[in-house]
Amino acid sequence: MHNQWCLLVVVFGLLGFHEPLLGRKKNKRVDPPITSEQLPVQQECIVDFPECDQIKEKAYHIRVLLSEQLLDVDKASWCWEFKSSTGFFLADSVTGSKRMKSAQMKLRISAKEGFFYINDKKVQQKEFLLKAQDGHISFQDRAYGGSFFLTINDKRNRCYLINMVDLEEYVCSVLKSEGWPGWPLEMNKVLAITSRTYALAMMQGARDNKRIYDLKSTNAHQTYHGAHAQQILKKAVDATKGLFVGYQGNPIIAMFDICCGGVVPAHIEGFDFGRAPYLARDYACTYCKDCSSYHWSFSLGKSDLIAHLQKDYPQLTTLREFKITKKDKAGLVCEARAKGVRTTLALTGRKLYSLFKEIKSYCFGVQKKGNAIIFSGRGFGHHIGLCQWGARAMVRDGWDYRNILAYYYPGTKLMKLG
Numbered sequence: 001m002h003n004q005w006c007l008l009v010v011v012f013g014l015l016g017f018h019e020p021l022l023g024r025k026k027n028k029r030v031d032p033p034i035t036s037e038q039l040p041v042q043q044e045c046i047v048d049f050p051e052c053d054q055i056k057e058k059a060y061h062i063r064v065l066l067s068e069q070l071l072d073v074d075k076a077s078w079c080w081e082f083k084s085s086t087g088f089f090l091a092d093s094v095t096g097s098k099r100m101k102s103a104q105m106k107l108r109i110s111a112k113e114g115f116f117y118i119n120d121k122k123v124q125q126k127e128f129l130l131k132a133q134d135g136h137i138s139f140q141d142r143a144y145g146g147s148f149f150l151t152i153n154d155k156r157n158r159c160y161l162i163n164m165v166d167l168e169e170y171v172c173s174v175l176k177s178e179g180w181p182g183w184p185l186e187m188n189k190v191l192a193i194t195s196r197t198y199a200l201a202m203m204q205g206a207r208d209n210k211r212i213y214d215l216k217s218t219n220a221h222q223t224y225h226g227a228h229a230q231q232i233l234k235k236a237v238d239a240t241k242g243l244f245v246g247y248q249g250n251p252i253i254a255m256f257d258i259c260c261g262g263v264v265p266a267h268i269e270g271f272d273f274g275r276a277p278y279l280a281r282d283y284a285c286t287y288c289k290d291c292s293s294y295h296w297s298f299s300l301g302k303s304d305l306i307a308h309l310q311k312d313y314p315q316l317t318t319l320r321e322f323k324i325t326k327k328d329k330a331g332l333v334c335e336a337r338a339k340g341v342r343t344t345l346a347l348t349g350r351k352l353y354s355l356f357k358e359i360k361s362y363c364f365g366v367q368k369k370g371n372a373i374i375f376s377g378r379g380f381g382h383h384i385g386l387c388q389w390g391a392r393a394m395v396r397d398g399w400d401y402r403n404i405l406a407y408y409y410p411g412t413k414l415m416k417l418g
């Protein structure tokens, strides 16, 4: 559930998002919410997404990095453990043809001095595919679909373990770790499409940069823990098979946050919307108002505030004033000032967000009350892209996944893999 945050860091980097800030306006005019009837229904168009698979298996397999290790000099200090009830075989990584069979049900693979060792026996191939005889394999006690690609890079002194898995299986897995338990089918369809879209965009990036994997399995990209048996998630994936959100024929950077807090993304400063115009939504989402994070607040005693700030700014020993000095049109904090006796700090909203876990977004204000500072803000996340709790409420109101995606990613098209 934290991947949104890592995803946003990656994507902000990608789009050149620099220290946005904002502020709230009193008596702000609230536009009536857009309804599904006002939106053009997304039309699907079929595209042939370019073949991304460098290792010749069937198309739309995705390569997920499960582990990356330094090559040990003499004795490996780690090992990858695989289990299969029917034994394994090793295949050529280019042709896919079988090379070696093993009836053993457990393999411990490590690497040292530039070579892999399987159950302590040296393997001559620097890279190969590992598969189970019956297709069912587990790695570190988790079941995975597809096969595993193991490769050594002598130049980097590293070895890599990559799961080659069908894109749809991958999306189904990610829904379990990135979604919310108990959410209805239609909402899971929305999440399946955004997750698939993100994966396809990463595949494109990997190909352009000649990376040997498409995504990491951690929350740096999308959390992926292998296969599971949750039927509602499988149903959502099957019902949206191959669908992704496209812009000018390419998968979009499908950013999402937990609750947008009604912030208008187009008003956010410092975000390169030129590279992702579909993220510049110019109307406020009004659907997440019932989310507990739509409004948040907490208070801190002056001494606690100083103690927190001192972790990064030890020069601040006293606090005479703490206030927000600049917000952008969207209401995001651009700059706050902490004034001591001898020093004055200028802090960005993002910096404060990183210092205080109670600050849930970049849209907030501060108020002094006695000896305490009260922080109050709106939303949970970065305010850009799909608002998860907003989309959840839209499903409750009868919206379908097509209109929800069109609402949050204006100007995009729903596309389908050919």
Ligand SMILES: [Zn+2]
Binding pocket: 259, 260, 261, 262, 285, 286, 287, 288, 387, 389, 390
């Ligand atoms: Zn929202």
